[in-house]
Amino acid sequence: MKFLVCISNVPDTTTKITFTPDNKEFNKAGVQFVINPWDEYALTRAIELKEAQGSGTVTVLNVGEADTEPNIRKALAIGADDAIRVNAAPKDAYFVAEQIAAIAKEGAYDVILMGKESIDYNGFQVHGMVGELLGIPTVAPAMKLDMSGNTATLEREIEGGKEIVEVATPFVASCQQPMCEPRIPNMRGIMTARTKPLKVVEPTGEGARTSVAEYALPPKKQGVKLIPAESAGDLIKLLRNEAKVI
């Protein structure tokens, strides 16, 4: 079975978000980039399923410029077999989905996995777009994924519960916890990752359908009003009379 795992390169979760002076772009200066935390579930689960089947391949795919390669190598160190980088800055979700769909079609992948969303753009869109571009089902967000032959059984989160869904390959799933315990690279993995193939291809498709005009930070909080613990009940009066939320 051929797995394609899509990873995005995002600012580390502890990053304080700032923008360039014209507010048009995220300020990358001094920021550490990591594999999108949700994509780690997709990557680890694909590797686990390949190992359980005893055959097959896991290919990682990233749409990004050369500066994303350290994280692609990290994915290879975790256990992917090879990698493809589409050499372009990811302009919007549609642009990225077009690249993924083109690669998925050409490589005839059986299972396409990615994270639920990226923690920077928070689009929650790419998986559905890829499914629609390829004309195959998408299961999003998936909390569990098991394979038996060409049939996958997934748990999909719904508000207030979950659904059990069965789909045949090929399909797309966007992953989230508690699908698996994301792996970290070990020394052997880091050594072998250096020799694994990383192919760079140029983008295709019609291009982006949206653009960001400007970024902004949320307004600053007024500051906290402290209530002594002894008179904790007074808080309830403030929530009713002052904040008017109860």
Place this chain on the structure above:
Amino acid sequence: MSVLVVVECDGGEVKKSSLEVASYGSQVAQMLGTTATAVAVGEATEANLAQLGEQGISKVLYDAEPRLKDFVNGAYTKLIAAAAEKEGAQVIVLANSNIGAAVGSRLSVRLKASLATNVVELPKNDGGSFTVKRGAFSGKAFADVVLTGDRKILAVKKNSIEALHEAGKTATVESFSASLSDADFADAPKQVVMQDQAGGVLLPEADRVVSGGRGMKGPENWHLIEDLAKALGAATACSKPVSDVDWRPHHEHVGQTGITVSPNLYIACGISGAIQHLAGVNSSKVIVVINKDPEAPFFKAADYGIVGDVFEVLPKLTQAIKELN
């Protein structure tokens, strides 16, 4: 040209987030000088759908096919696309829910539309293109997104738009069929498992949330969180380490890698306020923090705070609400 609103129903009722979406859609329609039609998915009653008139909806399309009761991505996408064609909709509005985002992304490809998710404000119409504010960086920032396509799809974040209530106005309910075939139900769920929600309030839809962290010390103490939530009519939530060690189920975990919430009131009990936790909750309107450590970072993001022991403070709060009611 018209505006199509996707309304999600559950157990016969229109979801709260869909009332917000309907209100959003009818305001966009007014801005464009047109009307807003809704298409309903899930299990609905005609009376509840007619009431969408209060949110400014003039007409509701409803397909009573029983297999549409549960979410089926293939079938929902086809149904909504057919409704959009019928109405000549240039703008489609849906909730930024698991259903809305899943269907919205497929629809955007099928209808060649520009899509914005996580939308928090009404759009500005720049003569053809829309500029709309959306949440980004897991609640740490906003982005103004430009949608240039002839067709636009907007997925509206919960609790970011006030629902309209024009008493007495009703919408006409029209039966509608998208001629769905068995193939459209290929991804239908085999089984639906609902989870216990404390007090019956769904976390993603909740107006008020009481949340506990590692400071609660163990699952045996959660009745303190549940009692306060029950008195307030709130949903319960937790920080990531709490769900990681199984004190609470995963669907209660809020934050950057959990559920993002934006209720009117978020009460954090024994939670430090790590940046990844704040990312998922800091767009709440009013934040209350209870922590025994006055240096806990959460106080910087709070509106009200109590420096104290949760085991002493929580029963006092629950008692005070009971006295008020």
